[in-house]
Amino acid sequence: MQSHFDSLRSELCKICRSLLRVKKLHALAIRSHLSEDPFYATQIIRQYAANGDVKSAHHVFDKTPTRSVFLWNSLIRAYAQAHRFRNAFDLFNNMLTTNTRPDNFTYSCIIRACSENFDCSSLRLVHGRALVSGLGSDSICGSALVTAYSKLGLVNEASGVFNGIPEPDSVLWNSLISGYGYSGLCDKGVQTFNAMRRGGKKPDGYTIVGLLLSVADSILLRIGHGIHGLSLKHGFDSNSHVVSLLVNMYSRCKCMTSAYKVFESIFQPDLVTWSALIAGYSQTGDYLKALLFFRELNMKGEKADTILISSVLASIAQSANAGPGREIHGYVLRNGLGSDVMVSSALVDMYSKCGFLHSGNRVFELMPKQNVISYNSIISGLGLHGCAFECFRMFNKMLNKGVVPDESTFSALLCACCHADLVQDGGELFRRMKYEFDIEPRPEHYVYMVKLLGSAGELDEAYNLIQSLPEPVDKGILGALLSCCNSCGNSDLAETIAHRLFESNPNDNVYRVMLSNIYASDGRWDDVKKMRDNMTGDQRKVPGLSRIEG
């Protein structure tokens, strides 16, 4: 405990020393009559901003009578980096009323702020102003625009900006490649990369990262291998961004052997790379390895941060063994991370999935501020424990607090209705989701509705719901109805649904097994045999193993 306080005190001292240095520098500039010089004032603003003291930075700005474009840019950037977007925009608007014209760096800073604030209309407005100012073919402004549009999901607009710039530099090429990466457009990314090479531009670490971003499925593993080869060829394998993304790419492709090989090849992996490996094991279901590597990291004396702790808690939730979760909860409290919304939400989920709903509830109630994810975690936990009416109360509390529900909130609520067989409540929530909250139902919402209707014996209603959907209907939704036909003993409807599933999933024997079971319960043994004879491949089941940890 003592060493923990020592380390906190040392961190605090470092911050104070750094801020003290800036204040001393500022005082010195005042004494030397340099504080009103825009050059020195800009440097001091930057130093205050780097130490998180935007108020003092603004004070220096106010006291500087001659305001250069650098001075304006430094304060706008200070506000943008502190996520105080309103202040940054106001300052930008004030700047427009002065004789100091914003330059390409002012625009790029404010463009980035628009995308970080998910403010598409302001982005378009700023883009228009940049064009009027004659910055339409400026690479610096252009790369910020390409990135901003891509991050808001408007990749076509991003490529429009790119095409408007006659001689793109490497940064602009990289911005477009990353834009396709964020959008999951792997082919487009590779095409742009080839065009970049034809244009005589050399790839760098940013290029490789941009390309790797879209490789998120094992179908694309061949392309991932190719990009990996390219990064080795160009010597980017020691670039920490490239390395962590390679680990992440192999994890997303469910190829943990390769992910580990990359990790193992690095001399000193940083926290992000450790985190990518641990999250990879966690997300591919290998929670034991995830925990093992978390312990190894701790043994090295490295400090885990909130992102890493959240990943590890997700692993523990899968393991359904609260012991290590409690240990990590202790670590969280000792390190003052208990007020972090991401960590607390992961704790709520971990406790409820490990069977300790009360502990999860307590963490939830002690959170200084809850967001949509924390509410989703507690609603899901309550639903999992069969407390449907508690879920509804929590949902109302969430609405009263002004927290806007999302798709996952309704997944958790509908799931709770399924657990408690509340058909009418489920139907009402499904309607509210669509019409009151304007959320388009996703396949899992239909799965819950079909399960709800089916388990209440309302198979026709469930079938009508499916018939209202455009083709191709998700196999999970059809599978849910097939399963309900089994419990209700409706073999006619089961045949119709099963044949739709056979057509779209000819190699998936699970639906043949389901239909044959329905035939069996009807005593239609000839049909059972036919169905079993139609199966492909090896049908032997691997025996399951269970374990309970005390």
Place this chain on the structure above:
DNA sequence: GTAGGGTTAG
């Protein structure tokens, strides 16, 4: 001006 890890949806 461009790049990396994250919590909920059983």
